[in-house]
Amino acid sequence: MFKALGRLLIKFFTQLGQASSMVSSCVFWLFKSPLEFSQTMQQTTKIGVESLVVATLTSLFTGMVLALQAGTTMRNILSEPLYIGTLVGFSLVRELGPVLTAFVVAGRAGAAVTAEIGTMQVTEQIDALHTLGTDPIRYLVIPRIIAFMIAIPVLTLCANFSGMFGGFLVSVNSLGVASNVYISDITTYIGVDDLMHGFIKSCFFAFMIGVVCCYKGLWTRGGAEGVGKSTTQAVVTSMVLILVMDYFLTAILNSIGL
Amino acid sequence: MIEIIDLKKHFGPKHILRGVNLKIEEGKTLAVIGGSGTGKSTLIKCIIRLLEPDGGKILFNNKDITHIKKQMELAKLRRSFGYLFQEGALFDSLSVGENVVFGLKYLTDTPKSEYARIAKEKLALVGLKGIEHLRPSELSGGMKKRVSLARVLATEPKVILYDEPTSGLDPIMSEIINELIIDLKNKLGVTSVVITHDMKSAFEISDNMAMLYEGKV
Numbered sequence: 001m002f003k004a005l006g007r008l009l010i011k012f013f014t015q016l017g018q019a020s021s022m023v024s025s026c027v028f029w030l031f032k033s034p035l036e037f038s039q040t041m042q043q044t045t046k047i048g049v050e051s052l053v054v055a056t057l058t059s060l061f062t063g064m065v066l067a068l069q070a071g072t073t074m075r076n077i078l079s080e081p082l083y084i085g086t087l088v089g090f091s092l093v094r095e096l097g098p099v100l101t102a103f104v105v106a107g108r109a110g111a112a113v114t115a116e117i118g119t120m121q122v123t124e125q126i127d128a129l130h131t132l133g134t135d136p137i138r139y140l141v142i143p144r145i146i147a148f149m150i151a152i153p154v155l156t157l158c159a160n161f162s163g164m165f166g167g168f169l170v171s172v173n174s175l176g177v178a179s180n181v182y183i184s185d186i187t188t189y190i191g192v193d194d195l196m197h198g199f200i201k202s203c204f205f206a207f208m209i210g211v212v213c214c215y216k217g218l219w220t221r222g223g224a225e226g227v228g229k230s231t232t233q234a235v236v237t238s239m240v241l242i243l244v245m246d247y248f249l250t251a252i253l254n255s256i257g258l
Numbered sequence: 259m260i261e262i263i264d265l266k267k268h269f270g271p272k273h274i275l276r277g278v279n280l281k282i283e284e285g286k287t288l289a290v291i292g293g294s295g296t297g298k299s300t301l302i303k304c305i306i307r308l309l310e311p312d313g314g315k316i317l318f319n320n321k322d323i324t325h326i327k328k329q330m331e332l333a334k335l336r337r338s339f340g341y342l343f344q345e346g347a348l349f350d351s352l353s354v355g356e357n358v359v360f361g362l363k364y365l366t367d368t369p370k371s372e373y374a375r376i377a378k379e380k381l382a383l384v385g386l387k388g389i390e391h392l393r394p395s396e397l398s399g400g401m402k403k404r405v406s407l408a409r410v411l412a413t414e415p416k417v418i419l420y421d422e423p424t425s426g427l428d429p430i431m432s433e434i435i436n437e438l439i440i441d442l443k444n445k446l447g448v449t450s451v452v453i454t455h456d457m458k459s460a461f462e463i464s465d466n467m468a469m470l471y472e473g474k475v
């Protein structure tokens with residue numbers, strides 16, 4: 001029992017150490033060599049395009065269900081669907097937009113990144129990068145982390161809009177809220193600080209997903225089976241960390257007044 | 259030029275290299291033979307420091323390169339080397355042409371306008387024509403191997419480490435590759451280490467031979 005726990009802890013800290021040494025190499029190469037600009041752009045569009053539809057659809061329906069739940073609750077308590085726009089908007093911008101988008105991207109683009117880098121590892125393409133004068137950190141990891149950090153906040157923004165639009169549809173069509181009321185509920189109560197709150201979260205999520213997925217890819221061992229294993233691990237780790245980070249980020253951001 | 263002294267390498271409990279001693283002279287070709295799984299690939303990976311040895315020393319031009327850790331220094335060291343991977347290790351995401359010229363950007367100052375010409379020229383050297391636009395997944399095993407060799411040749415390294423350059427090729431093609439290796443030595447003074455299973459070509463191309471057996475030469 002204690003032995004197993006100890007082994008788990010050792011594994012956790014080894015991986016943490018390896019991942020942080022990867023991040024420090026990233027910083028090193030970021031200053032030592034020009035950015036692989038075309039790679040970065042290519043990855044950004046790939047991640048963005050891959051996840052756009054799923055991310056907007058997910059949050060569209062989330063917005064719709066939020067409006068429906070809030071509407072029926074409000075009607076039961078206050079006998080009128082009040083502040084639906086505010087509720088939907090708040091939940092999306094501060095919480096669900098960043099989290100759901102990060103989930104979607106981790107499952108879609110994150111898995112793809114780990115599988116690609118993992119395959120390159122087991123087929124010696126990573127070694128080939130070394131022998132041809134570049135470095136996987138410089139050529140693969142940095143462009144991908146940056147790509148996640150561009151794509152995820154943008155996708156989050158799209159998701160927020162589509163979620164609020166979903167809430168709008170339900171409020172106006174089935175709850176009988178006037179459309180200008182819904183919109184002014186959003187615009188009067190949701191401010192720049194709420195947007196910042198969500199934006200900062202999604203940047204942190206993006207960085208973490210990039211690090212986790214690249215790290216798992218680079219440390220893939222054991223052929224095609226290994227690639228499958230590390231891909232699953234990358235997605236699961238990312239999702240758990242999103243939720244854990246979300247709590248702590250919320251606590252920190254709230255305490256500094258965002 | 260390269261001196262290997264008492265080199266040791268193990269993976270977990272498996273001791274692969276148990277004290278290899280070798281000397282590779284400038285402008286000469288060394289053939290390394292030995293059974294499958296005896297650690298031939300491991301040996302040349304240690305030379306180019308894709309693997310870090312567990313014991314012993316490797317000297318390159320009298321400089322100890324056994325434990326270089328700094329990424330910049332390692333990158334500089336690898337500039338002198340070319341490495342032909344056993345399975346080719348072509349980049350799936352790039353076309354054949356892009357694969358061949360990949361190293362030019364990082365290892366040389368060749369202008370971009372030259373890339374297409376160099377890709378064509380090096381592919382012709384290994385007997386391939388008009389396949390620049392194909393993807394590695396569309397090639398046969400032997401073709402991959404030759405594209406990979408073209409990629410090594412593109413950067414014109416001083417030392418080339420070949421991991422079974424002729425395995426999986428038909429006899430005629432093998433002959434062409436062997437002649438290419440001899441040509442590189444005679445015309446450009448390239449130093450080579452060639453891993454091979456083919457005794458005939460080993461005698462043909464090499465100045466010296468080493469046989470790896472039970473982790474020793």
Ligand SMILES: Nc1ncnc2c1ncn2[C@@H]1O[C@H](COP(=O)(O)OP(=O)(O)OP(=O)(O)O)[C@@H](O)[C@H]1O
Pocket residue numbers: 269272274293294295296297298299300301344
């Ligand atoms: N990364 C690794 N982890 C664990 N064991 C390894 C690793 N790489 C190689 N080995 C082991 O080292 C031994 C030697 O491998 P190596 O690839 O050097 O053999 P080889 O002489 O090139 O064989 P072949 O002629 O089949 O290519 C093998 O038994 C292999 O199982």
Ligand SMILES: [Mg+2]
Pocket residue numbers: 298299300344421
């Ligand atoms: Mg081998």
